[in-house]
Amino acid sequence: MAYDNAAKAEVELPVAMLDTPTSVADWSIIFPVVIALMAGALLAMVRHSRGSQFGFSLISVMAIIAIEAELFYRVLVTGPVAMTMGNWLPPFGISFVADVLSVGFALASAVVTLLVLIYFRAEIVPRETRHGFYPLVMLLLAGVTGAFMTGDLFNLYVWFEVMLIASFGLLIIGGKKIQLDGAVKYGFLNFLATTFFLAGLGYLYGLLGTLNMADIALVAPAAEPAAMTAIAALFFLAFAMKAAAFPVNAWLPASYHTPDAAVSALFGGLLTKVGAYALLRVLIVLLPEQRDIFDPLITAIAIATLITAPLGAIAQTNLRRALGFLVIGGIGAILAGIAVPSVRGLAGGAFYAFHAILTMSAFYLVAGLVERVTQETDTRRMGGVYAYNSLISILFLVLVFAAAGLPPFLGFWPKLLLTEAALQDSDWWLAAAILINSILTTIAGTRLWAHIFWRNGREGKKSEIRNDRLRPLSGLENGYALGATLALVLLVVVIGLRPNLVFDSTRAAAGDLLQVENYIGAVGLESSSAGEQTTGVAR
């Protein structure tokens, strides 16, 4: 690279810069993250003024939802759109890419966050506001949205950590013994997972010299296959840990039941889905050849997750711990979609993730209401809620059916797609596992329902005597907590009855995942010039 000095003086703007300003429409890709981060920072500064926290965070999340809804309809029509920060040309600047998959997940997450914020109004004690519940929720939403939207692998790592730190705070807010215990296990294992991810990133950067996802998708096929397989294995392990796939999921049932029910709902809805999304993005879009090598492994893990998780739920006596196992079962279904990467399979996986974001959050919210009414966390000491508060029992049963995938509820449609895809691919075991998972989830859920609602009293000799430890919901709880739960369950039911929009958009999302050229084109890279455009690592 011996440049002539005279020539250099005449060089115009470096070719790495864009000279057209970013349009306002493109800015809206980054707005949700910016709003969430700014709101988080602002709320943290004024966390001692309790009055403003709730209203301000509510308005921020509503603004995020509005922008994401507009963005969602735009990408549904036009396909993926992208913007790159700081006017750098794509492989150099950090890109944010909005496609149907990422915006759809981000939108569902924001809706869940909104309802959880309303729900939490009934639970919060002043101390938790002062300790920063609202800023932490906004930062968690920023991390989740950023992880969905980013088009840069290192940036994904950063968003993972933003999400992780915010979730640490939410997990221990309140500082009960059980929360500290859960947080130790959650903290160490998740930190370990992100460190594995970082190691994979280091290898990938050393091998390809780029971290832009579109650029990786371009140059990965030409790279040394053995090394790429090792990198894909590291990514797979890291994201499977994040998503709580079968052998590496011990942290989830150890921690998700420890914080307040609203925080559990936020975690159960959002956090594991980010890991699942990262698996979809990395294994399907970036490294499809390595996914083919891992295909038997992914299938086996999907089957093991699908079967073991509801068995764990059946064996549990703690209500929210049992729900934690049902969250894991959902991850198995999403992995099943990755194991059969046809349009139908991927659409099923994406649909299931969308369904799990809504349904599992609603499930935790209802569980929180049950715990309020019974003042217990252990199902053995619950009972008689059916006669006492039948609305909650109906909500719970609807969610059991939705989670198990019984028609016409929301969980049925993705499982239909997944089973069809597995049969098409002649993955008989996988198809069987999806169906067995439905049966086992129904058993686990209805057993919980029978214990909490149907049985008159507590477990034991006096189980037929009326439970006298129940207490009515306060006005605040009826208004905010029950209202928010009702809204979310209603959303699950309505989308379950009219799933066409989700069908169409998940099919579009699966198409985008498989048509990598769309993604690369949206970021602004072209196959021909890929060789020169990578960053400056000497090869």
Next chain:
Amino acid sequence: MIEFYMAPLVGVFFTVAVYLILSRAVIQMLLGITILGNGVNLLIFTLGRITREVPPIVPPGLKQPLQDIANPLPQALILTAIVIGFALFTFLLILGYRAYQELDADDTNKMRVAEPSGPGKPPLSY
């Protein structure tokens, strides 16, 4: 050629880290995770190619540097990872200390509040 020495060093970091993380004592796990993080930072540093070039500073009045420059990106990546890793380390350190105070245990086997070891049986009715 310093890469040949860096690679085994990273290996040693990883070995020590794995050994410590497999321990049951929270404080040893914490040290292990920190060493793992540093090992990964060294890994990125090595994989970013170690060259004896000038720093990536463009002389005044020019648009490009005059000669080959060192790759600044790995340092940016590592700096980010160090900052994040340090934040998480401090959090986990305090968390471990608080857990030690509250639960009176540095041994993860004795931390059984969230996952009680007593009631082995699933609910038996229905």
